[in-house]
Amino acid sequence: MQSVTMYSTAWCGHCRRLKRQLNEADIPFEEVDLDEPEHRQVGERIKAKTGGYRTVPTLEIGGELYVNPRIGEVREALARSGT
Numbered sequence: 001m002q003s004v005t006m007y008s009t010a011w012c013g014h015c016r017r018l019k020r021q022l023n024e025a026d027i028p029f030e031e032v033d034l035d036e037p038e039h040r041q042v043g044e045r046i047k048a049k050t051g052g053y054r055t056v057p058t059l060e061i062g063g064e065l066y067v068n069p070r071i072g073e074v075r076e077a078l079a080r081s082g083t
Helices: 013-024 037-050 070-079
Strands: 004-008 030-033 060-061 064-067
Touching: 004 013, 013 037, 030 037, 030 064, 030 070, 060 070, 064 070
Parallel strands: 004 030
Antiparallel strands: 004 060, 060 064
């Protein structure tokens, strides 16, 4: 299966919802907390994608960023990436 990285924060309710949905759909993912100092550069990449906002959750699938995606969008992205 294609690698899925979820950029999130501990305080984000939308992140918790999407994590639950990914787990229920048996979609494995790696989680990166953007509030951790070692991951702040990723927040800058997300801000570049969103026009200045560090929006979470943001998923990275196949090198593409998906900002606050619904689970259906995640499935579609995985299908497009050949998984």
